[in-house]
Amino acid sequence: MTEFISELFSNIFGNNVVLATIIVSMVPIMELKGGIPFGMSEAFWGANALTRWQAFIFAYIGCFIVTILLYFLFVPIMKFLKKTKIFKGLAEYIDNRVKKQSKQIDGSNQENLTQTQIENENKNVSKKRFFKVLGVLIFVAIPLPLTGVWMGTCIAVMLDLNFWETLVAVGVGNLIAGLIISTICVIFPQFTHILIYIFLVLVLIVVIIEIIRAILNKKSVKNK
Numbered sequence: 536m537t538e539f540i541s542e543l544f545s546n547i548f549g550n551n552v553v554l555a556t557i558i559v560s561m562v563p564i565m566e567l568k569g570g571i572p573f574g575m576s577e578a579f580w581g582a583n584a585l586t587r588w589q590a591f592i593f594a595y596i597g598c599f600i601v602t603i604l605l606y607f608l609f610v611p612i613m614k615f616l617k618k619t620k621i622f623k624g625l626a627e628y629i630d631n632r633v634k635k636q637s638k639q640i641d642g643s644n645q646e647n648l649t650q651t652q653i654e655n656e657n658k659n660v661s662k663k664r665f666f667k668v669l670g671v672l673i674f675v676a677i678p679l680p681l682t683g684v685w686m687g688t689c690i691a692v693m694l695d696l697n698f699w700e701t702l703v704a705v706g707v708g709n710l711i712a713g714l715i716i717s718t719i720c721v722i723f724p725q726f727t728h729i730l731i732y733i734f735l736v737l738v739l740i741v742v743i744i745e746i747i748r749a750i751l752n753k754k755s756v757k758n759k
Contacts, residue, residue: 550580550583552574552580552583552584552585553574553585553589553593555573555574556570556571556573556574556585556590556593556594556597557570557593557594557596557597557600558597559573559574559594559597560593560594560595560596560597560598561597561598561600561601563685564680564681564683564685564738564741564742565734565738566594566597566598566601566683566684566685567594567595567597567598567683567684567709567712567713567716568678568679568680568683568712568716568734569731569734569735569738570590570593570594570597570598571590571591571594571713571716571717571720572590572716572720572727572728572730572731572734573590573727573731574589574590574593574594575587575590575717575720575724575727576727576728576731577724577727578727578728579728587717587720587721588717590717590720591713591714591717594713595709595710595713598683598684598709599706599709601684601685601688602684602688602701602702602705602706602709603702605684605685605688605689605692606688606691606692606698606701609688609689609692610692613626613629613630617630624749628749629689632745633686633689633690633693634693636674636686636690637690637693637694640667640670640671640674640690640694641667641670641694664696664700667694667696667700667704668696668700668703668704669704671687671690671691671694671696671701671704671705671708672703672704672705672707672708672711673708674686674687674690674708675687675704675705675708675709675711675712676707676708676709676711676712676715677712678712678715678716679737680734680737680738680741681741682712683709683712684705684709687704687705687708687709688701688705691704691705716730
């Protein structure tokens with residue numbers, strides 16, 4: 536299995552581990568958490584494997600590019616997909632998923648508040664924005680599937696964070712996640728390729744669960 540993957544990436548990227556690490560880190564769900572052990576794995580790259588800090592830096596660059604692009608493109612892409620017949624259901628599912636996560640981080644609900652309470656809430660706008668940034672930061676810092684820069688940036692957009700607030704929240708959170716993953720890879724260097732397999736299995740499980748949820752939600756909507 537390892538030899539097959541090694542040969543596959545060798546055919547695609549040659550010995551350009553840097554480019555491979557950046558691209559893998561830009562892939563949804565994989566991101567930096569998969570990019571770091573991927574770039575460091577001697578089982579995949581042999582003598583061309585990156586050091587801890589090289590893998591961290593280039594994986595971080597890949598995620599940084601995603602954050603910038605996604606911040607500006609998420610809303611227009613969602614609007615476009617919702618207008619298509621093929622991708623409308625997928626777009627609505629992603630939109631609902633992000634909204635659900637953003638509500639958990641926001642923690643505020645003005646629907647049932649009186650006018651006085653709303654006014655008091657608005658006085659604490661700066662404080663609320665700080666906790667929104669902190670919430671996104673903590674969310675991204677957790678090194679698990681679906682808690683990376685893709686979901687984190689989308690949540691930041693839904694929470695109406697500005698560009699710089701988003702960069703700080705997602706960037707620092709991703710920095711923490713990267714340090715955790717790279718430290719694990721340093722402690723267990725012989726298992727970097729195994730970490731990738733474990734992460735791929737987790738990704739597969741998450742994808743299956745999300746597909747099942749989407750199907751069940753679709754059925755429940757039809758039955759109403």
